[in-house]
Amino acid sequence: MQLGLVGLGKMGFNMRERLRRAGHDVVGYDRAAEVRDVASLEELVDQLEAPRLVWVMVPAGDPTRETVERLGELLDEGDLVIEGGNSRFSDDQRNAEILAERGVRYVDCGVSGGVWGLEEGYGLMAGGAAEDVERAMPVFDALRPEGPREEGFAHAGGVGAGHYAKMVHNGIEYGLMQAYAEGFELLAAAPQVENVPEVLRAWTRGTVVRSWLLDLMVQALERDPQLENLRGYVEDSGEGRWTIEEAINNSVPAPVMSAALFARFASRQDDSPAMRAVAALRQQFGGHAVHHAGPTSGAGDVHGH
Amino acid sequence: MQLGLVGLGKMGFNMRERLRRAGHDVVGYDRAAEVRDVASLEELVDQLEAPRLVWVMVPAGDPTRETVERLGELLDEGDLVIEGGNSRFSDDQRNAEILAERGVRYVDCGVSGGVWGLEEGYGLMAGGAAEDVERAMPVFDALRPEGPREEGFAHAGGVGAGHYAKMVHNGIEYGLMQAYAEGFELLAAAPQVENVPEVLRAWTRGTVVRSWLLDLMVQALERDPQLENLRGYVEDSGEGRWTIEEAINNSVPAPVMSAALFARFASRQDDSPAMRAVAALRQQFGGHAVHHAGPTSGAGDVHGH
Amino acid sequence: MQLGLVGLGKMGFNMRERLRRAGHDVVGYDRAAEVRDVASLEELVDQLEAPRLVWVMVPAGDPTRETVERLGELLDEGDLVIEGGNSRFSDDQRNAEILAERGVRYVDCGVSGGVWGLEEGYGLMAGGAAEDVERAMPVFDALRPEGPREEGFAHAGGVGAGHYAKMVHNGIEYGLMQAYAEGFELLAAAPQVENVPEVLRAWTRGTVVRSWLLDLMVQALERDPQLENLRGYVEDSGEGRWTIEEAINNSVPAPVMSAALFARFASRQDDSPAMRAVAALRQQFGGHAVHHAGPTSGAGDVHGH
């Protein structure tokens, strides 16, 4: 099947390769000249036979919106755009409307799998009309892992449902990672446990906590048993925030997913204004020693507040 | 290899079967006459050739302590007791000391795998002296999953380290389960997602969140797509509590594991005293409507507090 | 000073009374005929001498927006609208712009104090241009508590800053209430403490936790020492949600404020879908007994997962 692929970064580059291995004819465009097959979106559209299928895989936000708008100008009635980036689900309705003005169809697709997707396949969650999803099925089948289709692909609902499902997937991912992380820290802190990496490795078969993330953790610990070459500084890329916002919108308690998000926020603070406030209060009522900014001073403690 | 197995409940019964399949000679004792091989601990000890190996798999707390004490009276110097139940790690030192008075050796072993262990094998974490662990290795090898030993078995450290590792395993397990659970609730609450079970099934291959727990979740949703035959009432069996206590003892932040534990506590409350207090406060300062105990009344809301 | 007051609900009604006691000439309008001074917004505007001051105190959202729009049509250049309801700060800019088209000035003002404000005064946080805030100062002075102005009134910043400050105030309020509530539940659960209401009363002077909310708690416990006439069902009115969303927007960890919000969400669930998912998982891996929907069945527990 012929398709265009816009965006050949870490994800798109590998996806083109996986699609080609499956026999698809992929025309790739990227701003970076060294990776692209064609030099412009116009050229990409020209090379595709109508009705066209164009997969968009560029950063969420402005780049995706601008790409969709430009495709709306270039594509024809009956063409289909699949937006596979990390867009917020709430952007999909607008994207679909922009394209609908030209009779261009729209499907959103959440893609999970990271750098491993090239070999292992990508987990896919699609949103849109059934006929549009069906039309792109050869592409989905090539990208998803081998095995039963339903174990690596879902048609989650109408436009936006794919990104919604991916958003929740990432919210869960945050919680899972934090759970393992807290467990790692506790094992590392406990004098009782002499060999933390071995314990985590022993969990990879048979236990309740076995998972792909655990396998990755074991691999990381193989190379750096105490993770001492890393700093505990963790970015977040949007989906975790959106998940909490949606939890709030739907009155769903999300204590674990929010705790995981806030732990990332805190990890990026050199010093916490909130904890400065707590220190200030303790100093006020209890005469508790504080740590002053600048050269670290010792701190004691008194009782009785 | 010959061994005694004390406790033939859900776990012990299956473990005897798995050990026998591997060719071991297991003498099982339980209070329940219909499952046991011998009628008493005395008989069990009599049937084993010295130096003996006795695996204890009875409920944590008093039953385990009493069994260890009784074994201390029955066993001889050079015999080995493996305590595989869900004991708190802090009990192991005392167990070891009781047995050491008679020259009996002691290893603690955390066992994970639940009802699936019979077929898939059990994840094992042992604590004790290297020579004692080595001596029991044929038993560990039979119980653990097939594959490399280190992926299903670890010698975590000295006496108590096995249960410590298992405790942390369960703390992580609490966090993982709660993360999936929050995600499930959010998907179920979101009008955007039309087919929740299909979405979860699509995560089982390729995605970052794939895991054994997710597989189990998919199986549960197959039989009951909205889990409407269950109540949101969740017990806890000790390890989650101990994990938080250890986190506190070691000054390790554990926001996710504690949130998961507290969600279980709350799930078992018909009505929350804390939330009655919040309702009372809101009524006091804002004249906010409250729900009275007894027949449920409607509740409104006003602004301006 | 003469002013119009739109909205005579629980808050507005008392505010009119407090303003009148301070000698201000208040023309009140409400949809409810029995409390209003004039029968329409038109009549209210007619009765005020230009340049007019109109305080809006109607429910947030559509009612406030519609009132501001209608005032935009009725008022003249140089008039001033103060929006004192529980609006989201992000609505203020739009309100200001609607009015600015007619040369009407706009100030937003967060108002705290609830039903106690009539006698004790209201805490006020205003946002807008300095000259507009200054112009309304006699009104602010009448509404705020006696004592130094700066202890009950702040000019927090430009348009929207007043509601922003009030939003954060309410986020803190959620956290404070939950902290007392958790403490209450723990005291009530502990066999060691024989007289919970007396303990809370003893905290009202001298202790670190003394506060107005504690005083209210003590009053509530006087009438109902175990709060047994209430249900633990707690609404939320928006500000708590917005606070968490703003925390997320600004990458500010907010574990306490979010925990308090989620506790309210959970308090309103008859049964938790998330906890049904956890129960389902435990049943799957451990054969743990579950509680079925419908007539409550007993639940046991087994070990070894």
Added chain:
Amino acid sequence: MQLGLVGLGKMGFNMRERLRRAGHDVVGYDRAAEVRDVASLEELVDQLEAPRLVWVMVPAGDPTRETVERLGELLDEGDLVIEGGNSRFSDDQRNAEILAERGVRYVDCGVSGGVWGLEEGYGLMAGGAAEDVERAMPVFDALRPEGPREEGFAHAGGVGAGHYAKMVHNGIEYGLMQAYAEGFELLAAAPQVENVPEVLRAWTRGTVVRSWLLDLMVQALERDPQLENLRGYVEDSGEGRWTIEEAINNSVPAPVMSAALFARFASRQDDSPAMRAVAALRQQFGGHAVHHAGPTSGAGDVHGH
């Protein structure tokens, strides 16, 4: 009334002064020669007329236990010891038993108020037999704030109840402080709010969040409007930990109090092992850039995991 006071640190020193101002005859002992009235516990006991009353105000743990044991040797039947330090409630039973062997009575008393107690009085929560509490009432009356006795003093229950109530008080205190602290950080982060200290000051009268802690916060901000002379490093002194442990023992959800405690733990970590684990996982599955230990490198982010 005559009494002995053992421990003249920050708390005890001020308490002696407050007791003397109330006309009591206090004999103070401390290891520090410059503050004490007598040079030894023996001398203190000698100077008191039987039946004696001795208030112990030394650090919790070993110092308190050793003092109680020594007093058990020195005192006579009918004497009364009041333990007013920050002991864990679970120590009180043992203290009482040690003294009971000599017929010495025991009351535990939680004391709140910090450095302000000298002028404002201390909030007091006592545990013990009614006749022992009654006997010490003149001392309690002198220490507690002026006003009705029940607003600054409670007889919470039997031995241990006073420290239990104080423990919960401190758990609440942690939650309250963290709530204000999160609000402070959010106000400070929000571009909308131009004057954070003024906003907090405006909350001190009339609002729902007014409290003594807020007053202290305002005082701290007066001297250092952005708290820039402090580091966000916060100790904890035990009660917060014990509160969570008791919440767990009694199956009481404590999400706010635990979040506050964990925020303190995190504030004392230069780098979080848990967040290193999360960073490692993100690097593994997504090729996400990480921050390496040592000289800080920049970090980017990619999408698609």
